[in-house]
Amino acid sequence: MTAKIIDGKSFAEGLRGRIAGHVERLKTEHGITPGLAVVIVGHDPASQVYVSNKAKQTAEVGMASFKYELPEDVSEAELLELVRRLNEDDQVHGILVQLPVPKQINADKVIEAIVPSKDVDCFTPANVGKLTIGLPGPVSCTPLGSLMLLRDQLGSLEGLNAVIVGRSNLVGKPMAQLLLRDNATVTVAHSRTKNLADVVRGADIVIAAVGRPEMIRGDWIKPGATVIDVGINRVPAPEKGEGKTRLVGDVAFAEAVEVAGAITPVPGGVGPMTIACLLANTITTASLINGLVPPSDLTA
Numbered sequence: 003m004t005a006k007i008i009d010g011k012s013f014a015e016g017l018r019g020r021i022a023g024h025v026e027r028l029k030t031e032h033g034i035t036p037g038l039a040v041v042i043v044g045h046d047p048a049s050q051v052y053v054s055n056k057a058k059q060t061a062e063v064g065m066a067s068f069k070y071e072l073p074e075d076v077s078e079a080e081l082l083e084l085v086r087r088l089n090e091d092d093q094v095h096g097i098l099v100q101l102p103v104p105k106q107i108n109a110d111k112v113i114e115a116i117v118p119s120k121d122v123d124c125f126t127p128a129n130v131g132k133l134t135i136g137l138p139g140p141v142s143c144t145p146l147g148s149l150m151l152l153r154d155q156l157g158s159l160e161g162l163n164a165v166i167v168g169r170s171n172l173v174g175k176p177m178a179q180l181l182l183r184d185n186a187t188v189t190v191a192h193s194r195t196k197n198l199a200d201v202v203r204g205a206d207i208v209i210a211a212v213g214r215p216e217m218i219r220g221d222w223i224k225p226g227a228t229v230i231d232v233g234i235n236r237v238p239a240p241e242k243g244e245g246k247t248r249l250v251g252d253v254a255f256a257e258a259v260e261v262a263g264a265i266t267p268v269p270g271g272v273g274p275m276t277i278a279c280l281l282a283n284t285i286t287t288a289s290l291i292n293g294l295v296p297p298s299d300l301t302a
């Protein structure tokens with residue numbers, strides 16, 4: 003049996019269509035144009051492409067898009083000053099500072115400077131707390147996108163065994179909170195977990211978020227399981243020519259696709275959902291800032 007390939011790219015397109023509808027309603031019924039500010043430090047080409055994609059999609063759904071490109075050697079004080087200015091700017095409902103930042107800048111300090119009401123990554127302690135106890139607010143983008151794909155694939159997650167491989171603040175931990183809310187039985191495994199392959203073999207749902215190319219093998223997957231591959235790893239691809247690269251996930255896709263019931267590809271799986279959920283969070287924050295109830299189809 004070959005797994006169903008979960009098409010995150012087209013799901014994200016549909017989600018952006020719904021987001022465009024919410025933008026239109028906020029504009030016509032409330033006079034609000036949701037605005038997203040993206041800040042990038044330095045000129046890493048991959049980061050540039052990625053930030054340009056965000057800006058393009060933000061504009062496509064009808065939101066205002068503000069892009070700030072700071073030089074690689076910008077001081078921490080200057081970046082903090084920009085964040086404070088954006089905190090105060092009424093046209094801005096979401097602030098994202100692209101990570102990682104250069105070493106002269108303390109990322110924790112930058113995150114702490116973002117006012118929680120505009121923290122569309124859900125990185126600030128206040129929003130992590132809200133997510134954990136189920137209060138309305140932005141929801142971590144990659145976990146939210148993954149949850150939307152899982153619900154679409156499985157309907158209810160109630161009682162299913164979910165194994166998350168990876169315990170990062172960005173993905174593993176918030177993912178665990180969201181799956182618990184949906185009544186899954188959640189295990190968070192990581193690099194120190196004993197008998198990791200056996201732990202994963204018990205999973206109805208596998209969330210691979212370790213950041214190690216193709217680490218999770220096909221024979222770790224329970225037949226019929228749903229596999230969400232969060233990893234985005236660029237590896238050498240000499241078969242494409244000297245110096246060429248390709249993207250692979252944290253799951254050995256060619257093996258896992260023969261065993262799983264459904265699986266996300268890389269690229270075209272979780273990645274596009276992450277960006278769409280960033281836009282969804284901007285609708286959520288724009289709504290909450292203006293005392294409106296956020297649309298329920300854009301959150302967990």
Ligand SMILES: Nc1nc(=O)c2c([nH]1)NC[C@@H]1CN(c3ccc(C(=O)N[C@@H](CCC(=O)O)C(=O)O)cc3)C=[N+]21
Pocket residue numbers: 052098099100101102123143234249268269270271272273274275276277
């Ligand atoms: N404050 C902050 N928030 C982030 O959410 C954030 C960040 N910093 N820093 C960088 C990482 C990385 N990230 C990606 C999102 C989507 C794709 C994506 O759409 N990937 C495409 C492939 C893109 C390609 O071909 O290179 C896909 O998977 O299909 C990739 C990477 C968000 N990040």
Ligand SMILES: [Mg+2]
Pocket residue numbers: 211212213214232233234
């Ligand atoms: Mg990863």
